[in-house]
Amino acid sequence: MRDEVDGLVEAWRAERPDLDIEPLQVLSRVSRLARHLDRARRAVFTEHGLEPWEFDVLAELRRSGPPYEMSPGRLLRATLVTSGTMTNRIDRLATAGLVRRHPDPADKRGVLVRLSAEGQERVDAALSALIEYEESLLGEMPPAERERLATLLRSLLSPLDEPAPEAGV
Amino acid sequence: MRDEVDGLVEAWRAERPDLDIEPLQVLSRVSRLARHLDRARRAVFTEHGLEPWEFDVLAELRRSGPPYEMSPGRLLRATLVTSGTMTNRIDRLATAGLVRRHPDPADKRGVLVRLSAEGQERVDAALSALIEYEESLLGEMPPAERERLATLLRSLLSPLDEPAPEAGV
């Protein structure tokens, strides 16, 4: 078994024999796998009429539970985009009929963004398709190895969990 | 030990009990870890006066070995950007004195992009710093576990290695 990174590591070893590039064996694979996943997710979402950024926002609302309603501020912190970007995203999602803006009764500066019935259907269908795809990608890997992999990745990820707010997918 | 994804999985389980979202345990961690890595790499490169995209291009040239020279076409396939983007990148790298364009003696349509001495110094320093950071990130993990992790990731990555051309970082 051989992948992109084996070639990468070989080339660096030849050109930079002074450096021990062994960390790339793990971390370069993480980055490259993530790039492939991004492309695949885009393809899956496209089949369900959603852009990745649309899924991100709708999934955040869906995951928050009834009444599927959050402020733009919370949404932008959860999805790690700027306020200008979130305004633009909500505009387009509202135009598409997937969310609706309501004034916030508790804060006259603010609005609340609520998932529409169609928005919920779309994000539910897209998530199901995503999980199906991801399951097929892991298909060959036995449960014990999946758990080992998840555990090892968690040990790398958890120290990076800063005072950051929320989640994404 | 607990990370972002544990919370994510919990929330989905509550809202979508019909779905088995177990694949997220692995693949969501891959994506989120990659996002953290991107941010950290950006910080490391900034200390060495490089943007991530600058490092991508310069590293590609550096890794190709002497005379550190490639066509724009090969570079754009290697870094997975469009030709317009690569033209723009080479323009800016040339203005910064990190690469130089030369006519290709073997093909009058083409040019060759060559790493300058300063370009090489910069990319070498940035790579050293990157590896140092990545080593610190893996710091706690014993070599045997690193290898297990690399092996598991390779088994996911290698089927995705399509008839794609080259490499990146």
Next chain:
DNA sequence: CCCGTTTCTCTTGATATCAAGAGATATGCT
């Protein structure tokens, strides 16, 4: 040898993002 096709780089136009800031309301300290 010639002409259609491919390959190569660069240009153009559209778009999503970010950084910075504006305007309105809420909050808290004295």
Next chain:
DNA sequence: AGCATATCTCTTGATATCAAGAGAAACGGG
């Protein structure tokens, strides 16, 4: 109470990217 500061959303201007295509040179079959 009152005033300064913080918070919230949206606007503006700049930028990097992509998709599509133009122009020039190379290639290859008849």
